[in-house]
Amino acid sequence: MSITPSSTPQIKTERPRVQTFRALRHRNFLLLWVSLIVSSVGTWLQIVSQSLLVLQITHYSPVALGLVSLAQAASFFIFAFIGGSIADQSDKRRFLLITQTLSMLLAAILGVLTITGVIQVWMIIILAFLSGTVLSFDQPARSSLVPILVPKEDLMNAVSLQSIVFNGAAFVGPALAGVFLQLFTSLEGPFGFAKGSLFPYAGNFFLNALSFLGVLAVLYLLRLPADAEESMAKRGPLLASIKASLVTIKRDEALPWVLSGYGALLFFGPSNTLILPIFGAQILHINPVQLGLLFSAAGLGTIIGALTVASLGDFRSKGLLLLCSLFIWTASLLIFAVSHSFLLSLFSLFIFGISQNGVGATTITLLQTRVPPQMRGRVMSLNTLLIMGVRPLGDFPASGLIALVGGPLTVLICSSIVGLYSLFLFVMKPVLRKL
Template identity: 80%
Template sequence: MSRVPTLPEEPSQERVARRRISPLRALRYRDFRLLWISLIVSSVGTWLQIVSQSLLVLKITHNSPIALGIVSLAQAASFFIFAFIGGSIADQSDKRRFLLITQSLSMLLAFILGIITITGIVQVWMIVLLAFCSGTVLSFDQPARSSLVPTLVPREDLMNAISLQSIVFNGSAFVGPTLAGVMIVVFSNARNGNSLFPYAGNFFLNGISFLGVLVVLYLLRIPQDAAEQSTARRGPLLASIRASLGTVRRDEALPWVLSGYGALLFFGPSNTLILPIFGTQILHLNAAQLGLLFSAAGLGTILGALVVASLGDFKYKGLLLLCSLLVWTSSLLIFALSHFFGISLLALLLFGISQNGVGATTITLLQTRVPPQMRGRVMSLNTLMIMGIRPLGDFPASGLIALIGGPLTVLLCAAIVGLYSLYLLLARPVLRTL
């Protein structure tokens, strides 16, 4: 079912003026606007499940951190196994119909988790299995979703649209955990003797949140040429994956862009790993102040997304990437050395802003420097890095923290990324001209 979307016609001068002043200009396009709004609801629902699932695992295992690690590892493993396959199949499919399938499966998995929880039969191995299945579905869903966006907005507004997409993820990460806690309290008051009812309630809410996305996907109007590119034959699966990797390898800039982003994700310890350690051992904060640390980093990512969104089709994307990497390194160094709460908050705010600058610029360059028919496969690289490399990097970082402490570990990680960023800036001039 292919329909031609109607994009607003504006005088060129007016379009240029609006592009400069409006960080929300991609929302002018009806299909992207509908998808964006529906994903806000779905992403908040996802965070309801993430937080509740972690608390459920701790409850049924009597606070075992190893069980939590196994659940996270199961989901990360699924991305390593299926990310490239998911991107390749997404490129060979009608993306709208493909997303209808993956979103339906995600909804089904949420309801299954809710059912086994509320009935009291849930066990850790079931949660591990469902986490692996959820990661597998996301391995197919995220490349298709990312490669769908360029068909909904014109090229000059693509970076704006990608930044607005990152606001969905980061904004839900800012709001979702708090809402999850509130809903657990609400459901606890109505649990009727079932101690697992509060967690199941959030799982069911997550399942319901997918309904809006499914309705919007059905209503999307995909351009005829994009639909034809999606359904064209691409050849055998392995050959298709090799072709996409070859496309990235032959590009003069993309291998270095991805290596810089990969260094940040692998060597940059996640907030959930370092903030509790610094908050309790270095800054000696109470629970409310520790929450402010998380909020500062989350607010930074939202502000970073708005800044990048306001730039539009920014000419010097490579310099933006490199500057963001260097600001990220500097802010992490300041945080590692800080013993003052206010300075730590400011450092985390800059940390979030710069990290979003790196991520949004990387995705934009991936989307614009490869042929449209390969976007899904190439975007699977981004999925693999975020969902696979980041959790993988936390394992050696946690061991290093145990050996030399949190501050020295963070200083070392920041130094590695900073030195590599300087190498990219000085030795790879192609990045300065992107």
């Protein structure tokens, strides 16, 4: 049995103004999208649980969290461009079958090390490096697969819906992580584990491993169009492929500045996995379930932002959306930094999620539409490098700054830097306002 691409002829009809989910009419994309949502919920179970695990075994050390992020960043800086180059030259379906299987095995290994009680910080750091290495190959292949599954006129809609897969799963995953941690804690006795053991964290890691099975099933059944690989570049020297992707970006009058704005947001904006556990414990004094709700507030904002961008379709003024989203992101993070109220923190993180998706979805769409098809995988490796490499890299100095001056002042400084750079782009780079 296989999933075959739709060959329904295009019929020109007048489209309604809002078609939020129109990319899901393409069966291949729909099935992959649903399976990735399930997998991404599992990933968020692991993200939240791993952060809490690191804090527990290190007695709430922000530097330890920063080291885990640094390990992941290092893997992306080493392998991101290689991953994009190989993604362009490989059968994307088979390639993703390999990367998804490896990710599942790494999650299972983390669960085994945790449930046996032998887990240490250095082990988590190594596993973070290996997970980042796998994702360096997985993300470009996954991103370059989307334009094959949908036509160009539905690409921005598909990109926006695709952003829901990971970031939108942050709405459900963290809340479930808190609930499951409470549930597994209550089951420690019946399973023979002493109260206060690491069994609850291991439970979430194993659930994450299981969540990959749906994606693997869909990828196994997926069959791409016969001409899908025509746009793949022929295998050539690796360094030449990497250089070609950088040259492609440099030649475009807008893409270097688009990427720099997104990169500033990701580097100077501390990730949720760094600041939320620390703010929850030291500023807001909340329990794990409430911490999960903080993560979920940002995730819900991401969903709303993605659906809004998806509803806009292939609209003009993408540059203005990018710049406005950067300004709103800065304001929401400033509010979160000074908040001592749980409800105000929830609201600011909700707006934070909306605006961050506006920046991310617009950046990805511009990358996909302003470069030749045969370069998409390699160029999208830049997006992978930003999200999975630059953000964790920024978390390391941010964790050190948190240890020196505290979380609130660190977030104020970081968000102000992004705001000032966004103002520079708005005033000094008019090409962005014309996109």
